[in-house]
Amino acid sequence: MPEVPDYIRIADDVIEDVRSGKLTAGDKLPSIVELRAKYSVSHGTVQMSYARLEALRVIRRHQGKGIFVTDPATWMREP
Structure with a gap:
C-alpha cells in the first residue's frame, strides 16, 4: 500500500x-x-498542505497576519 504524501498527512492532522x-x-x-x-x-x-486546507475551506490566509481556522460548520460534515 502506498505511503500517504506528507502534505496530505499534515493537512489531515x-x-x-x-x-x-x-x-x-x-x-x-x-x-x-x-x-x-x-x-x-x-x-x-x-x-x-496549507493550499489543500484552503481549497477545502478549512483555513483562511490573512496577508501579514497569519493563517486561521475557519468555522467548521461551513465545511465539516458528520462521518
Whole structure:
C-alpha cells in the first residue's frame, strides 16, 4: 500500500485537530517554519498542505497576519 504524501498527512492532522476540538474557529495556525520543523519536511510541502486546507475551506490566509481556522460548520460534515 502506498505511503500517504506528507502534505496530505499534515493537512489531515490539522483537520483532525479541528474535529477533536483542539483547534477552533479563529485559531491561528503555526507558521510554515514551525510546521517544517515539527514534521521535518520542506517549505513547499507545508505550502501544499496549507493550499489543500484552503481549497477545502478549512483555513483562511490573512496577508501579514497569519493563517486561521475557519468555522467548521461551513465545511465539516458528520462521518
